[in-house]
Amino acid sequence: MKxxxxxxxxxxxxxxxxxxxxxxxxxxxxxxGVIAISRGGLIPAAIIARELNLxxxxxxxxxxxxxxxxxxxxxxxGVIGDHDGDGMLxxxxxxxxxxxxxxxxxLVPKARFVTVYAKPAGxxxxxxxxxxxxQDTWINFPWDMALERNVPLVDQAAESxx
Numbered sequence: 001m002k003x004x005x006x007x008x009x010x011x012x013x014x015x016x017x018x019x020x021x022x023x024x025x026x027x028x029x030x031x032x033g034v035i036a037i038s039r040g041g042l043i044p045a046a047i048i049a050r051e052l053n054l055x056x057x058x059x060x061x062x063x064x065x066x067x068x069x070x071x072x073x074x075x076x077x078g079v080i081g082d083h084d085g086d087g088m089l090x091x092x093x094x095x096x097x098x099x100x101x102x103x104x105x106x107l108v109p110k111a112r113f114v115t116v117y118a119k120p121a122g123x124x125x126x127x128x129x130x131x132x133x134x135q136d137t138w139i140n141f142p143w144d145m146a147l148e149r150n151v152p153l154v155d156q157a158a159e160s161x162x
Contacts, residue, residue: 085111098122
């Protein structure tokens with residue numbers, strides 16, 4: 001079994017990083033819309049669409065991960081209409097090995113491809129990203145984690161460690 005380091009991303013960090021990415025995509029008038037790569041790109045694409053005031057949002061739906069292992073890439077749904085992505089932003093949460101990125105980029109080669117996070121093996125397959133994460137690191141996104149409810153007080157947590 002592969003061992004991964006872990007990188008935890010909170011909702012606030014994801015929102016901040018995605019807004020930073022959106023700011024790099026100004027002026028918004030150069031874009032016709034956003035294409036989210038489902039599922040990971042859905043939330044970043046929604047944030048970018050809001051920040052750039054874009055109303056046209058489409059998806060490309062692919063399946064490539066089984067648990068934490070990347071496998072064969074299957075196209076579940078392509079973009080609506082027959083276009084090459086010209087004037088569109090292609091958005092995903094991260095690029096890992098670049099396999100999915102290469103597959104999807106071939107579907108809409110003229111789209112500008114952006115991700116919030118990138119790993120070294122895949123970073124050259126995207127046009128822009130915010131933060132690079134080591135290749136052997138598993139990124140834990142907020143939608144994959146539960147919020148802890150009854151968090152002990154700081155003094156109670158200290159007592160339990162003694």
